[in-house]
Amino acid sequence: MSEVIVVTSGKGGVGKTTTAANIGTGLAMLGKKVAVVDTDIGLRNLDVVMGLENRIVYNLVDVIYGNCRLKQALIRDKRYNNLYLLPSAQTKDKTAVTPEQMVKLTEEMSNYFEYIILDCPAGIEQGFKNAIAGADRAIVVTTPEVSAIRDADRIIGLLEANDIAQIELIINRIRPDMIQKGDMMSVDDVIEILAVHLLGIIPDDQQIVIATNQGVPLSGRNSPAEQGYINICRRITGEEVPFLSFDTKKGIFRKMTELFRN
Amino acid sequence: MLFMARNGLTKRRSGSVARNRLKTVLLSERMDCSTDTMLMMKNDLIQAMDKYLPVDRAGIQIQFQQDPPMMLARIPILQEKDSRKDYVKTV
Numbered sequence: 001m002s003e004v005i006v007v008t009s010g011k012g013g014v015g016k017t018t019t020a021a022n023i024g025t026g027l028a029m030l031g032k033k034v035a036v037v038d039t040d041i042g043l044r045n046l047d048v049v050m051g052l053e054n055r056i057v058y059n060l061v062d063v064i065y066g067n068c069r070l071k072q073a074l075i076r077d078k079r080y081n082n083l084y085l086l087p088s089a090q091t092k093d094k095t096a097v098t099p100e101q102m103v104k105l106t107e108e109m110s111n112y113f114e115y116i117i118l119d120c121p122a123g124i125e126q127g128f129k130n131a132i133a134g135a136d137r138a139i140v141v142t143t144p145e146v147s148a149i150r151d152a153d154r155i156i157g158l159l160e161a162n163d164i165a166q167i168e169l170i171i172n173r174i175r176p177d178m179i180q181k182g183d184m185m186s187v188d189d190v191i192e193i194l195a196v197h198l199l200g201i202i203p204d205d206q207q208i209v210i211a212t213n214q215g216v217p218l219s220g221r222n223s224p225a226e227q228g229y230i231n232i233c234r235r236i237t238g239e240e241v242p243f244l245s246f247d248t249k250k251g252i253f254r255k256m257t258e259l260f261r262n
Numbered sequence: 263m264l265f266m267a268r269n270g271l272t273k274r275r276s277g278s279v280a281r282n283r284l285k286t287v288l289l290s291e292r293m294d295c296s297t298d299t300m301l302m303m304k305n306d307l308i309q310a311m312d313k314y315l316p317v318d319r320a321g322i323q324i325q326f327q328q329d330p331p332m333m334l335a336r337i338p339i340l341q342e343k344d345s346r347k348d349y350v351k352t353v
Contacts, residue, residue: 146280146287153288182275189281193288 002110005117005236006135008159010151012122014143015172018208019229020119021049021217023139026233027115028083029218035074035113037106038088039131040121041096047087051078051215061089064101070108079216084113094126099133106134115236124158132159137166139199143173144185149193156196168199170232175204176246187243200232201244307335316340 007020017038024036038046041061047053058073063086070086077083086109089096109116118135121127132138138159142152152169159167171190178184191198202208205225211217218226224244231241290297304324311317321338 146284149284150287150291153291157292179277182277185277185280185284189277193281193284 002113003115003137004106004110004135005115005137005139006120006132006164007117007139007141008120008128008131008155009122009141009148010124010155011142011148014141014148015202016122016141017045017049017119018212018217019139019141019170019172019202020046020117022226022229023233023236024050024083024085024115024117025077025080025218026229027117027236028077028080029230030233030237031082032114032237033082033112034115034117035084035086035109036117036119037086037109038119039102040119040127041088041130042090042093043121044088044090046119047075047085048215049212050085050217052085052087053215056087059087059089060105061092061096064097064105070105070112094121094130097130099129102130103134124154128155128158132162132164135164137168138164139168139170140196141170141172142190142194144171144175144179144187144190149185149190153194156194167196169194169196170200170202171198172202173204174201174246179246198243199235200228202228202232203244203246308337311337311339 005023007016007023009016020036024034027034036046036050037060038044039060040046044059047056052075055075058068060073062068063070063073074084074086077085106116106118118131120131140152140155140159142148156167169191171187174187175184179186185193187198187201203224205223207221207223208225211219211221211226218229220226228244231244234241286297286300290300293300304322307324308317308319308322316339318338318340321336323336325334325336
């Protein structure tokens with residue numbers, strides 16, 4: 001059985017591509033046969049996040065136009081031989097592909113992979129419509145900011161209107177210290193506002209920047225964000241995993257020093 | 263507690279400001295009804311109630327629920343004899 005999951009957000013810069021790369025890698029670590037597909041035609045990014053930019057020969061548009069076979073365009077990951085990337089085209093634009101062609105492509109890929117992760121472009125235009133066309137399931141990525149949540153709400157509405165049965169939320173870049181001070185919306189606040197099932201939470205973490213710089217997602221740094229992604233992957237496979245808790249309660253010594261500092 | 267009192271009680275923290283702003287804007291977007299229209303609707307509701315019963319305007323809460331779609335208005339009514347205890351009518 002195969003599942004096609006689209007990673008989307010509406011707003012740009014909330015961590016869709018990072019999430020797609022980490023979920024792809026995480027599922028591969030769990031032994032699943034996985035393909036990650038960059039559907040952002042004209043703005044290719046997933047390849048650099050995964051560190052596979054030097055291996056691209058053919059791309060998604062080549063496969064759809066019949067310039068090559070699917071297997072020729074798929075790039076095997078450096079570290080996991082059950083993880084593949086289908087890169088996007090850099091020279092074409094979103095109108096090069098139709099939703100029907102994307103459905104055909106994901107159906108063909110379903111024969112070879114257990115999970116197909118589609119990295120969706122920002123926005124709600126053609127690129128979004130293409131990306132969600134073949135998806136069974138959607139992961140909406142947001143951050144605890146008003147702009148990202150507003151766009152996530154809009155995207156959830158559009159996904160529902162397009163009959164995507166399973167819609168789940170990832171809240172990215174959580175800052176427990178700011179939530180504790182009351183200067184950031186909490187996970188519960190966001191869930192209450194969006195009224196959607198929570199798939200996972202990712203704390204704001206410098207290690208993600210470092211891993212992306214190096215092109216090695218989930219590189220075993222044992223950082224909070226990596227743990228968050230691993231938990232998400234286990235939940236995707238149907239396992240029940242408790243959510244990360246941010247126990248920022250301070251010891252008596254810290255409390256005392258803060259009191260004096262204030 | 264000292265710093266809580268200094269920061270927390272004097273002004274609302276930005277997290278709850280964000281939450282309330284979002285709730286209002288999403289509500290009007292979901293219902294395809296502008297925030298002005300919603301405010302007018304709220305005022306009309308209060309005026310209609312006020313014709314018959316004294317209404318505690320400060321205590322009015324209007325909520326919208328998504329599934330099933332529903333508008334819930336909590337309009338506390340001031341009681342003349344015992345103004346501390348008020349009935350709540352859900353419309």
